[in-house]
Amino acid sequence: MSTVLFVYAKGGPPLGYALSRVAARSAVHLLALSTLPPTVAASAERRCASVRTATGPERGDLVSLIVSRAQAVGADAVITFSEYAVVAVAEACEKLGLAGAGASCALARDKRLMRRTWGRRGISQPRFRPVADERELHDAAAELRLPLLLKAAWSAGSTAHRIIRSAEEVPAAWQRAREVMAESAELGYAELHVADAGADFLVEEIVPGTAGGWFDQPGWGDYVSVEGVVVDGVFRPVCLSGRMPTVEPFTERAGITPAALPTDAQQRVVALAREAVDALGLENCGTHTEIKLGADGRMWVIETAARFGGAMTVPQIEEVFGLDLIGMLVDHLLGRPVTWPARALTPQEARGAAGSFVVLAVDGAGDAWPDRRRWDFPTVRDAVPLSAGSRLSVVAENSLPDGSPVPVYDPAAGANTMAALCLLSAADPETVLQDFRTLMDALPSVLPQAESHKETETDAETKTETKTETKTEKAEKDEKDGQCKAETVEARS
Numbered sequence: 001m002s003t004v005l006f007v008y009a010k011g012g013p014p015l016g017y018a019l020s021r022v023a024a025r026s027a028v029h030l031l032a033l034s035t036l037p038p039t040v041a042a043s044a045e046r047r048c049a050s051v052r053t054a055t056g057p058e059r060g061d062l063v064s065l066i067v068s069r070a071q072a073v074g075a076d077a078v079i080t081f082s083e084y085a086v087v088a089v090a091e092a093c094e095k096l097g098l099a100g101a102g103a104s105c106a107l108a109r110d111k112r113l114m115r116r117t118w119g120r121r122g123i124s125q126p127r128f129r130p131v132a133d134e135r136e137l138h139d140a141a142a143e144l145r146l147p148l149l150l151k152a153a154w155s156a157g158s159t160a161h162r163i164i165r166s167a168e169e170v171p172a173a174w175q176r177a178r179e180v181m182a183e184s185a186e187l188g189y190a191e192l193h194v195a196d197a198g199a200d201f202l203v204e205e206i207v208p209g210t211a212g213g214w215f216d217q218p219g220w221g222d223y224v225s226v227e228g229v230v231v232d233g234v235f236r237p238v239c240l241s242g243r244m245p246t247v248e249p250f251t252e253r254a255g256i257t258p259a260a261l262p263t264d265a266q267q268r269v270v271a272l273a274r275e276a277v278d279a280l281g282l283e284n285c286g287t288h289t290e291i292k293l294g295a296d297g298r299m300w301v302i303e304t305a306a307r308f309g310g311a312m313t314v315p316q317i318e319e320v321f322g323l324d325l326i327g328m329l330v331d332h333l334l335g336r337p338v339t340w341p342a343r344a345l346t347p348q349e350a351r352g353a354a355g356s357f358v359v360l361a362v363d364g365a366g367d368a369w370p371d372r373r374r375w376d377f378p379t380v381r382d383a384v385p386l387s388a389g390s391r392l393s394v395v396a397e398n399s400l401p402d403g404s405p406v407p408v409y410d411p412a413a414g415a416n417t418m419a420a421l422c423l424l425s426a427a428d429p430e431t432v433l434q435d436f437r438t439l440m441d442a443l444p445s446v447l448p449q450a451e452s453h454k455e456t457e458t459d460a461e462t463k464t465e466t467k468t469e470t471k472t473e474k475a476e477k478d479e480k481d482g483q484c485k486a487e488t489v490e491a492r493s
Helices: 013-022 036-045 063-074 086-096 111-121 133-141 167-187 265-280 313-321 325-333 376-384 429-446 461-475
Strands: 003-008 029-033 050-053 077-079 128-131 148-152 160-163 200-204 223-231 234-243 254-255 285-293 301-305 352-357 391-394 421-426
Touching: 003 013, 003 063, 003 148, 013 029, 013 036, 013 313, 013 325, 029 063, 036 429, 063 086, 077 086, 077 325, 111 200, 111 265, 111 301, 128 133, 133 148, 133 167, 133 200, 148 167, 167 301, 223 265, 223 313, 223 325, 234 265, 254 313, 254 429, 265 285, 265 301, 285 325, 313 325, 313 421, 352 429, 376 391, 376 421, 376 429, 421 429
Parallel strands: 003 029, 003 077, 029 050
Antiparallel strands: 128 200, 148 160, 148 200, 223 234, 223 285, 234 254, 254 352, 285 301, 352 421, 391 421
């Protein structure tokens, strides 16, 4: 039987879901670079031939650690689905002579290198400048067109994003972005291989996105993602996912599979994604490419990752298109034949639709809820009226326990201040979008109130403390036993 070394770190599809798909194809040895979620720790022990958690000094040379562990277990393939570990795993595969993302993987991780590569190819993207300190940020703000978006070069999940509307905002933006990267590192959401990656930033012009002219239904966000895979250096698009509008600055609120784009528009989006992926020279890996949509058919590539989309993107694809992308990639890395889609699949080929919704304490306009609330999925299940036939569930692995205070939303921290991740299945993407709008509007009134309190610290400090406290509560929760997949609690429609 073939053997796979699964390198786990935070981010990516839920561990339970991913692990079950890998284990169905091979013997699995788990190398954990982050603490295992309590909801799947017990089942991981049963599913895996071994589970090793790497902490302390041994993580200093991550590539050597992965190589030595792969050799010790006789791995025929090494895989990860975490943004924070893709570069280390790619380099380890190169040393081991195994199929992987390839030597250019860092181009799909460091946004500065990514943008420079695209610039040399003339690929449509926002104008940008790398910035290493506050002075360089001031210089860039004087050269580029305001407003600007400051972002960390190695971040994920919209962490440390700051909008700069005037030169006077540069010092505060620079300070807060660096603070958030340090806070994220403490929570385990940081690059694991490149030293001091949290200090690397770039700033870019905010292009004028619009969903108008692209979607027939109002309420869609102005960007999409092309989900795909690179197989022996050839990009194979799988499908498109759409979004709801982001929360300022650009925090994702919901992803919906498939995106309800007309066929001709989808083809043009895929063509641009192909240019972007091909330019990076990847070899064998999942891909997730985000593209901003503008007026009169204009498009800009925002970024590409050398891994599958995070949150529930991969489970959504399996539900609506019947493709187990994780299992298919494992088979390919092990040298087995795999039949990939001949082209990007369309909504007409989907079996319904599915979407993931991030619970944030802001309304549709991005304004904070009027008071503090406690997360409680049973209440949401019973009180929110969804469309006939729709099914709502909560992804326990990515959610706070029922009764936990919903963190105050911090624009700089992005998804770090989420309370829960929900999955919804419905007849079509338009219904998913409608139900998510209903859910978003209902949450601040149906969730139980948290105990009143007076904030005596800054909003940023309060948000960070809340996140840390609730993570501790989550770790202390009894481990749930069950199948190694995204554990959900089904709701009434």
